[in-house]
Amino acid sequence: MRIFLFSLLAVVCFSSCKSGQTAASQDSSPLDELVSIMQGHYSSEKQSVTDKDYFNISLRMTPIWKSKGHYLFVEQALFDKQDKPYRVRIYKVSQRGDSFVSEIYTLKDEKAWIGKWATPEVYDQLTEADIELKQGCEVVLKRVGKNRFEGATGDKTCPSELRGASWANSKVTVTENSILSWDQGFDKDGKQVWGATKGGYAFFKI
Template sequence: MCTDSVSGSDSDSGSNGWCKAQGVVLKTVVLIGGALLLKRLTKATTRCDHTSIVADSLAGEKFSREQASRDPDSFFNLRWLSCPAAEMVDGSTVLYFEQAFWRTPRKPFRQRFFMVKPCSKEMNCDVELNTYAIRDAEEYKNFCDRSRNQRSQPEEVIGDIAEQLNTVYLKRCERGKRCLYEGSTPADGFPNTWNGASYCTSELAVLKNSEIHTLDRGYDNDGNQVWGGKGGPYEFKPAPAASFSDPFSPLNFNTKFIAKKNEGSLSFKGE
């Protein structure tokens, strides 16, 4: 009996010790995990992180369909299409971009290269979005719709970057705003001679779910607007694949859109 009594006491003591050890280990794991999570949550977003977010948001197929349905007298249903085309040695991402009317997606009226890169430390911005002309735009039509082996190679893309058209300086939006990033060209814009303009300005906002709002305008020497949007920015939203694969979808049918013609129809073309 004494022997059993002593054995039971040792067993209880060992069990309690093991439980305490387990508790210490568990607390340590929780503390370490919490510290790592806190570090991850509070880690500052770098300019390269900002650049990646903006580049990813610009890429893809988007439409101004909803906006055109709400206000067919001021906006057209346009197709925005962009995809990565090359990486520069400094880490900048080059995207090919084109716009077309949704009914004629294979006939873009606007083609550009976007170069997305971090702002330099001395600048009051997070991301630089540079827009360039393309040396032979005809060769790049429907670039993003082609299979990768049918596209121009990155070194060819870099060689086909022509004159710079403008630069938009983007900053992370403040908490509480709908946008993720927003910015514009400098107040005095960039030289532009299309349709009687002497300079042009651009504004751009990146929203959640890769929605893009953009407003391009041209002004003459007296500061009068001669082309560009007057009813606000174009709102491009990604649409379900099914909605733009079916030309007879109710989402794509808008008789007011088909019939309307106004002086601002291609006013944004002269960027």
């Protein structure tokens, strides 16, 4: 009798747990999926070892402002100089129809927020007055498969003055464990003046 009751309870538990897991997976939206796989610490070390034209870059994406939506605090730096990132941004990720948009924000006092990823609650002190939207530089992504999103900025929509550029372009592929990012700057005549020339940087999660 005890064996029968134990077996019955086990079946009931297995069924309820399994149905609960299924419900949870069904509740996960493509937007949640994208934000979940974007966050983390990445490096391009593998690529830099096989191709000397690429540097070993550290890329950190830390979720912040969870009560306001989907925001990521982003730092990009040479791997051996992570205390001095050359790019500090905030990404706002949202869904528009069947597309996913990553809007890019700069910080007015970015040095004050560098390296706070270990205690992300500190970013709660940031306000919308401390950041500024980079108009036309948003990346529009499409979900092309489970845990895979691909997209780019608009054609000549993102202004840039870096190294004589007039506009910049970014192409991005996000997967569960990697991000392929190809950022390029072009002058008014369409000549590339900065960024990788052979292809994007391949970042893998650490």
